[in-house]
Amino acid sequence: MLSELGYKEWAVTVTFYSALHYVEAAFSGIATIEHSETSIPVGWQRSTHAWRDDLIFHNFAGIHNEYRKLSNSSMIARYLSSGGTAIGRPVEDFFSDDDVGKFIDRDLDKIKREVGFAS
Amino acid sequence: MSRAIELAIEEERDNYVGMLSSIMLDASSRRPFEYSSVGVLWQTLFPEAYERDLSNYWQGCTVHQRQRHEWCDYVLKEKNDLVVVEMDDIIDTEYANLSSRNYVEKALYYFLGPVEEKEEELELEVVKRFKELDEVELIYADIYMESERFKIFTSNTRYDDDLMDKLLGIEFELRSIYRDSFPRFEYIPRIYDSIDEIVRRGSKLIYKRGYYVILGGSSLAGRKERETSEAVA
Numbered sequence: 001m002l003s004e005l006g007y008k009e010w011a012v013t014v015t016f017y018s019a020l021h022y023v024e025a026a027f028s029g030i031a032t033i034e035h036s037e038t039s040i041p042v043g044w045q046r047s048t049h050a051w052r053d054d055l056i057f058h059n060f061a062g063i064h065n066e067y068r069k070l071s072n073s074s075m076i077a078r079y080l081s082s083g084g085t086a087i088g089r090p091v092e093d094f095f096s097d098d099d100v101g102k103f104i105d106r107d108l109d110k111i112k113r114e115v116g117f118a119s
Numbered sequence: 120m121s122r123a124i125e126l127a128i129e130e131e132r133d134n135y136v137g138m139l140s141s142i143m144l145d146a147s148s149r150r151p152f153e154y155s156s157v158g159v160l161w162q163t164l165f166p167e168a169y170e171r172d173l174s175n176y177w178q179g180c181t182v183h184q185r186q187r188h189e190w191c192d193y194v195l196k197e198k199n200d201l202v203v204v205e206m207d208d209i210i211d212t213e214y215a216n217l218s219s220r221n222y223v224e225k226a227l228y229y230f231l232g233p234v235e236e237k238e239e240e241l242e243l244e245v246v247k248r249f250k251e252l253d254e255v256e257l258i259y260a261d262i263y264m265e266s267e268r269f270k271i272f273t274s275n276t277r278y279d280d281d282l283m284d285k286l287l288g289i290e291f292e293l294r295s296i297y298r299d300s301f302p303r304f305e306y307i308p309r310i311y312d313s314i315d316e317i318v319r320r321g322s323k324l325i326y327k328r329g330y331y332v333i334l335g336g337s338s339l340a341g342r343k344e345r346e347t348s349e350a351v352a
Binding site: 045046047050057061064072075076093094095099 | 284304
């Protein structure tokens with residue numbers, strides 16, 4: 001359904017944030033984590049994203065690449081949709097329909113399965 | 120000589136000097152840096168060139184001498200924390216046929232002192248692995264919220280899923296090795312108008328396809344304008 005949307009930048013971004021929430025839901029079942037933002041150790045000076053990435057790396061290494069792919073693509077999509085001078089190419093030209101479809105049906109799907117949510 | 124420099128020399132043995140865009144030398148760790156030391160460094164790097172230009176050395180008549188003076192001022196402003204030798208223009212001249220590799224090794228040995236080995240090792244590993252991908256054009260490093268962050272610029276103008284798999288495979292390996300460093304990676308395809316708007320002030324260019332950047336100091340101050348402006352070319 002998402003792949004039928006006309007705005008690919010939104011599809012890519014929503015896919016990433018869906019993955020993020022699935023991961024957070026999985027964290028809630030891990031007593032020592034519960035949520036990435038509430039489990040940040042005292043004295044941690046790095047970003048919340050860095051902490052979350054590290055939690056994924058250590059707890060769900062099997063989906064590290066899929067999660068990072070969606071994360072990086074979402075970053076690119078958001079820059080493209082903002083129309084900033086740094087990036088002048090429309091997102092429609094950068095991601096193909098097939099690319100977006102794979103983000104949803106392949107990468108997000110794998111993340112959901114690996115963290116315990118059947119697709 | 121630091122392990123990082125040994126690795127760099129070993130890797131670029133035959134085309135060592137011709138590939139260099141800059142050398143960073145930690146002058147403060149080896150000897151007090153004085154204005155006169157500029158001449159000593161120059162002499163060590165290019166003794167034959169130094170002898171030829173001896174009479175005009177401080178007169179700033181040629182492009183190279185002008186660059187030397189700019190370099191001197193630059194170093195003084197940085198309070199001896201960092202010395203940068205811009206070698207591109209020099210290599211393009213008659214000096215290119217000198218056996219500069221020996222001079223560079225001697226200079227590196229003479230001037231290098233203790234560096235932050237761990238950080239340097241990570242940066243070298245990042246370059247070593249990512250440059251194997253032909254699509255990787257530039258790599259910048261900076262510190263963002265206590266993590267070393269690497270911006271990998273690639274040549275693709277459209278999303279390339281196979282390329283992303285390769286990039287992330289390397290990232291996974293590096294994170295496995297450098298767990299305590301929490302390195303972060305961003306992959307920027309060629310869809311920008313100006314790289315200056317993506318590269319943050321203070322970022323360090325650690326790789327440019329066709330060049331080899333030697334890492335010899337931890338200070339990033341002062342490199343930003345030179346490196347950024349050269350990378351845009």
